[in-house]
Amino acid sequence: MRKFCIGDIRGDLYLLRKLLDKIGPTSDDVMVFLGSYLGPGSNSKGVVDYLLKARQLPGRWIFLRGCYEFMFSQCIVTRPQDSILSLWSSMGGRKVFESYAATEKLLIMEPANGRPAHTVAVEIPLLVPEPHIRFLEQEMHLLFSDDLLPFVACHNGYYAGVAGQQIPEELSVFTPRGWCEDNKRILDGKEIVYSHVPMQSPNLSKGKINIDLGAGLGGKLCAMEMYERKFTIVGG
Numbered sequence: 001m002r003k004f005c006i007g008d009i010r011g012d013l014y015l016l017r018k019l020l021d022k023i024g025p026t027s028d029d030v031m032v033f034l035g036s037y038l039g040p041g042s043n044s045k046g047v048v049d050y051l052l053k054a055r056q057l058p059g060r061w062i063f064l065r066g067c068y069e070f071m072f073s074q075c076i077v078t079r080p081q082d083s084i085l086s087l088w089s090s091m092g093g094r095k096v097f098e099s100y101a102a103t104e105k106l107l108i109m110e111p112a113n114g115r116p117a118h119t120v121a122v123e124i125p126l127l128v129p130e131p132h133i134r135f136l137e138q139e140m141h142l143l144f145s146d147d148l149l150p151f152v153a154c155h156n157g158y159y160a161g162v163a164g165q166q167i168p169e170e171l172s173v174f175t176p177r178g179w180c181e182d183n184k185r186i187l188d189g190k191e192i193v194y195s196h197v198p199m200q201s202p203n204l205s206k207g208k209i210n211i212d213l214g215a216g217l218g219g220k221l222c223a224m225e226m227y228e229r230k231f232t233i234v235g236g
Contacts, residue, residue, distance in 0.1 A: 001027045001029065001030070001032070001055075001151065001227075002028070002029045002225050002227060003029070003030040003032070003146065003225065004023060004025075004028075004029065004030070004031050004223045004224065004225050004226070004232075005031065005032045005034060005151075005153050005193045005211060005223065005225060005226060005228040006019070006031065006033045006034060006211075006213045006221075006222075007034055007111060007195040007211040007213060007215065007221060007222045007223070008034065008035065008036035008039070008066065008195045008196065008198075008212050008215055008216065009033075009036060009041070009047055009215050009216060009218020009221060010036050010038070010039025010040060010041050010068065010092075010215050010217060011037075011038055011039040011041025011042060011043055011044035011095065011099065011216045012039070012041035012042070012043075012047070012049060012215045012216045012221065013041070013042070013046040013047050013119075013218070013219040014029070014042075014043075014151075014236065015216075015234055015236065016047055016050060016051075016215075016221065017050065018221075018234040019191040019221050019232065019234045020054065021222055022135040022175045022232055022234060023223060023232055024057060025059050026056075026058070027057075027058030027059050028159060028225050029059045029060070030059070030060045030062065030143050031059060031060065031061050032062045032153050033051070033061075033062065033063045033064060033174065033196065033211075034064050034153060034154075034155050034180050034193070034195040034211070035063075035065055035066020035067070035068075035069065035140075035155035035195065035196070036064065036067060036068045036069070036155070036196070036216075037063075037066070037068070037087065038065035038066075038068040038072055038093070038096045038099075038136075038193065039064060039068050039070065039092060039096065039215075039216040040092025040095045040216050040217065041095070041131060041185075041215070041216035042095070042099075042162050043099055044068075044095070044096045044100070045099040045100050046099070047185050047202065048132050048135060048136070049132075049195075050070060050099045051063070051135075051221070052132075052135060053100040053132060054224075058214040062141065062144055063139065063140045063141070064140060064142065064144060064150075064154065064155050065141065065144070065154070065155065065169075065172070066097065066140055066154065066155045066173055066195070066196065067091070067139035067155065067173040067174055067196060068091065068093075069089065069136050069173075070169065070173045070174075071087065071088050071093060071189050072096060072136060073136065073137060074088075074092070075088055075093065076126065076128065076218050079131070082129070082155065092216075092217075093112075095217065097126060097186065098125045100127060100128050101125065101127070102124065102125040102126060102127035103157065120163050122175065127231075129217075131158075141187070142155075142159055142169070142172045143159055143160060143163065143172075143189065143227065145163070146158035146226070147162075149202075149227065150189055150190045150224055151190055151191045151192070151193050151209075152187060152190050152191075152192055152193070153193045153194070153209055154172065154194055155163070155172065155191075155195060155196055156171075156172065156173055156174060156175040156195075156196040156197075157175065157179065157180070157192045157193075157194030157196070157208060157210070158171060158176055158179045158185070158196055159173070160173055160177065160187065160194070161170065161179065161186065161187065162185075162193045163187065169186065170181055171198075173235065174196075175197060176181075176197055180197060180205075180208070180210070183205075183206050183207075186206060186207030186208065187207060188208070191205060191208065191209055192208045192209070192213075193209045193224065193226075194208065194209070194210055194212075195210065195211055195212035196212055197210055197212055198212050198213065198214035198217060198219060199212060199213060200213070200216075201213070202222060202224065202231055209224065211223070213233065215235065218236075219235075220233050220234060221233070221234050
């Protein structure tokens with residue numbers, strides 16, 4: 001048996017395929033994805049399609065909810081506030097919308113009087129398949145605590161660091177300022193495996209392991225096998 005934690009994919013289907021081909025998951029393996037399947041990579045929809053098919057294969061497939069899934073839900077369920085749209089835009093959210101666009105013709109509205117010059121509202125007719133909505137809204141976890149190995153996985157790590165406490169969902173997918181550097185935010189006897197914060201290489205600190213190497217942002221995609229503590233890394 002092998003147990004893998006897999007970092008943020010952010011819409012990079014090429015790296016996801018490459019990583020899983022290199023790993024070669026078997027029926028005995030456990031695959032824990034740390035979130036952010038959507039993102040500024042070129043094919044968010046393709047990533048979700050691929051994962052929905054992959055989880056039908058033998059083995060145990062566990063999906064955690066990331067910041068892109070949280071923001072995507074905020075933007076499509078209701079008409080979001082300008083602050084939400086601004087954050088979504090800064091995260092590369094338009095690339096996610098384009099992946100799900102029902103038409104290639106996108107409507108861009110210039111900002112109204114009184115709004116900051118950089119604020120632009122983009123209207124994109126979306127066609128999101130029902131299995132994708134169900135997956136993104138209902139079929140993910142915020143936390144994974146292994147029953148054999150001494151590790152806990154969470155998208156941003158912070159939620160695992162305050163395990164047992166009730167916190168807003170937003171704090172489970174966005175990292176509070178200074179959390180990564182705070183050596184007091186650890187779990188006794190366990191390591192917290194997380195993603196969300198892009199690094200040049202896997203970052204191992206006291207009680208914490210960050211495996212986000214910037215997939216979808218021009219970086220690489222990383223998996224960590226938790227028994228042997230070995231990294232599998234693929235790039236473009």
